[in-house]
Amino acid sequence: MLDIRLIREQPETVREGLTRVGADPSMVDQALALDGRRRELDTEAASLRAERNAGSKRIGGIKDPAERDAYRAEMRALGDRIGEIEKALTGVEEDQRQLLLTIPNLPLPEVPYGVDDRENVVVRTVGEPRTFDFEPKPHWEIGAQLDILDIERGVKLSGSRFYVLKGAGAALQRALIALMLDLHTGQHGYTEIYPPAVVREECLVGTGNLPKFGDNLYRDIEDDLWLAPTAEVPVTNLHREEILDGAQLPIRYVAYSPCFRRERMSAGRDVRGIKRGHQFDKVEMVKLCTPETSREELDSLVNDAEDVCRALAIPYRVVQMCTGDLSFVAAIKFDLELWAPACGPEGGEWLEVSSCACFTDFQARRASIRYRPEPGAKPAFVHTLNGSGLALPRTLIAVLENYQNEDGSVTIPGALRPYMGGRERITRAEAL
RNA sequence: GGAGAGAUGGCUGAGUGGUCGAAAGCGGCCGCCUGCUAAGCGGUUGUAGGGGUGUUAAGCCCUUACCCCGGGUUCGAAUCCCGGUCUCUCCGCCA
Known part of the structure; x- marks a missing residue:
């Protein structure tokens, strides 16, 4: 498996390597697309969870029962939203993993070029x-x-x-x-x-x-x-x-x-x-x-x-x-x-x-x-x-x-x- | 095949709805001390993802996830419920 960071930071190097071994260099672009989506979802899920974690800690301190119930409902809605994003994230992560598992290794520079x-x-x-x-x-x-x-x-x-x-x-x-x-x-x-x-x-x-x-x-x-x-x-x-x-x-x-x-x-x-x-x-x-x-x-x-x-x-x-x-x-x-x-x-x-x-x-x-x-x-x-x-x-x-x-x-x-x-x-x- | 027990950090081993990434000990690392030296004291010490700063460095900061795995309950789960996997013990069988 190639390092996703290598693909992200040096996509051209990876494309070249894949081309040299006769593999399809467009796998790089598929991987980058999934990676971008994955990070987007990850960031969003993390920040929402941070919000919920902070909110949950505060719940015990709310005295007024009506206010507390309202706040609870709010947190519950937040939780549902997090659940949706996590589900999407899991899907993208698995797609990315499956793709990365099918990308071949890159040849060392010293390996002579040849088709077969x-x-x-x-x-x-x-x-x-x-x-x-x-x-x-x-x-x-x-x-x-x-x-x-x-x-x-x-x-x-x-x-x-x-x-x-x-x-x-x-x-x-x-x-x-x-x-x-x-x-x-x-x-x-x-x-x-x-x-x-x-x-x-x-x-x-x-x-x-x-x-x-x-x-x-x-x-x-x-x-x-x-x-x-x-x-x-x-x-x-x-x-x-x-x-x-x-x-x-x-x-x-x-x-x-x-x-x-x-x-x-x-x-x-x-x-x-x-x-x-x-x-x-x-x-x-x-x-x-x-x-x-x-x-x-x-x-x-x-x-x-x-x-x-x-x-x-x-x-x-x-x-x-x-x-x-x-x-x-x-x-x-x-x-x-x-x-x-x-x-x-x-x-x-x-x-x-x-x-x-x-x-x-x-x-x-x-x-x-x-x-x-x-x-x-x-x-x-x-x-x-x-x-x-x-x-x-x-x-x-x-x-x-x-x-x-x-x-x-x-x-x-x-x-x-x-x-x-x-x-x-x-x-x-x-x-x- | 039958019965039972368990799965927590590098290891041993606590924990029980929030203040727990998690006590304690061991080990590791850094420093200190030392004429009682196969010792003592202090500090520190998990992994991964994302964001920020930085020269796409080191470092630092913020944040999330991970207490076998997957679901569920809940505002909140290492902790409660369900399913699964694995390990161990005893019995049976067996090279």
Whole structure:
């Protein structure tokens, strides 16, 4: 949510920002109209209430019964009038809130301009894609032959976009999760969190998934709860409606969690393999920090995520989103993409395994997450950031496809071996 | 699922139609004192909106709202009434 004062005082800046991300700048004018009306009603209601408060205090002092009754009637009429104005005010306030909840965040000035994902900028590419002296197979073939990935039975259980990991496949995913958590907690200073996978509506409003993107979420109508599409939601909301001590910032959390997405908007996309499922696991990093440090915290966040790619020794690249490809909430965003040699339409493909973004105070304002810069100082909104570290299915794809051997076996990356009982390979025999 | 209790400021915890944004204590902050020092004294200390002054600053002034949420009664509600939500305790069930 943008600060209404920013819209009021620098409308042109906001219009420019909205235009840069491809949003409708006239939302600024709608917001200003509502804001003007809101303040008008607020001022009027406040002054009438002041009048009534003063009047009510005097009532006890009036001796003459007739005079007192008349005065009472007067106050009652005043009260009715206040009631009407308050009703109008409540309506305008709600309209304004709803509008503000649908206005996207503004991009940082450094974000390159672009209309859509074709104008994203590759910042750096690390590692050389392996050259194969045989035809590399896509992961769904590798997984089926090793009997570690069962897509058909996943569909039987739960429908399309579900799958089952079996034997060494399940163990490999578990090893990846453990590696990531150990790396981020042990070397990068994150505190591990195990959050609920099911959250209240306010949490999703806080992170910006609602009200605009509810169609990508699973919902339990009976208890009015939602399945979290990412650990970002519960973890960012840990400090919702709190005022943190400035001295405890930055806060860095890392959480492993299942994620649930309807993917209705992606019908027909990425249908083969396990690249895009309704349920997947992810290790997610979340940071809360002061506005002064958020930019450098983003760089270190990206680096922390890259560390996983480096540990796995798989080629990857860092891509900066242009203004047109920022999410609704992000002010600046970098994606990490792992190389997968065989699962794309024409062979090799870069797989998005992490989105690292700074949301400035956009989420913090929605979720009311504040901090006190100094003892006794006024509370201010924190900046929030998050990034995957990493998303499991696609990382699994990259491991299987990059480390496959001609005989159909898969070599286990060195960093994962301690988590798999020292094993070096997954073969058909071992999987069974 | 059954029964009961409760929801007040950063925390603990009073309050009961107006003089209550709310006692007291703790914690925080500022200052003072001090050869009894893991102490003492004094002051101060919630959040948000609007208006005014000010350089669209800091600061200051005025005002309104907020004692879980939403309605109602009343000239006036933290306080009374109704509805809801949440939390806790006990019983049952259960990984």
